[in-house]
Amino acid sequence: RVPARTVIWAAGVTASSLARTLGGVAGAEVDRAGRVTVEPDLSLPGHPEVLAVGDMVRIRREGAEPLVLPGLAPVAMQQGRYAARLVRDRLAGRQTAPFQYHDKGNLATIGRASAVADLNFVKLSGPVAWLGWLAVHLFYLIGFQNRYLVLIRWSYSYVTHGRGARLITEPPPPPDA
Structure with missing residues (x-):
């Protein structure tokens, strides 16, 4: 809060x-x-x-x-x-039922090694929720190579305390005349 x-x-x-x-x-x-x-x-x-x-x-x-x-x-x-x-x-000529959404819950990172999880049957926070967030996001990536590369990048960023986003606060330099 x-x-x-x-x-x-x-x-x-x-x-x-x-x-x-x-x-x-x-x-x-x-x-x-x-x-x-x-x-x-x-x-x-x-x-x-x-x-x-x-x-x-x-x-x-x-x-x-x-x-x-x-x-x-x-x-x-x-x-x-x-x-x-x-x-x-x-x-194939088969009938289908209308679309039904199934809410599986929510996950959100809230800081370094910290997250919140509301999985409908359990609520978690802290490092356990963060590991769950990592696992779910890796699971939904397509292909082993993508999962591996993202895991390597996340691991490097975690170990080096890299920031996920950088703000650019200065205007770009003028183009060469």
Whole structure:
């Protein structure tokens, strides 16, 4: 907890302009954040051949407000896998169930060798949560080489106390005339 009198949220919460374009072309509803409303199978209304996923969509529900899922990688990953299965099943002539998001919890690093984890069945913090964060992120990388290189870079950064991001506070030098 950080004591403060005022907390300001300054992250972007607007969908990609592609969502508004898709909504306009398909005649689909677009909310004020720019998310296009899709069918429960993630297709554009009236266009079952066009699928949209990620933080640019909200999902139509019968008799309820459209479902807006968090703009997080796990949502897009699950929607991407669902869309791939949907295309495969349609080509094979099989019916599919509507998309259902399964929340597996949240992980966040909060400092050197420290993280928080809310995995729905257990809450952790500190080095154990940090090791869990590392393991999960390595697991979801594609290919052994990518996992190995990222692990080497993270290890080097950890041992050398390297910072993950550097701020550039000086203007670039003028170009040579």
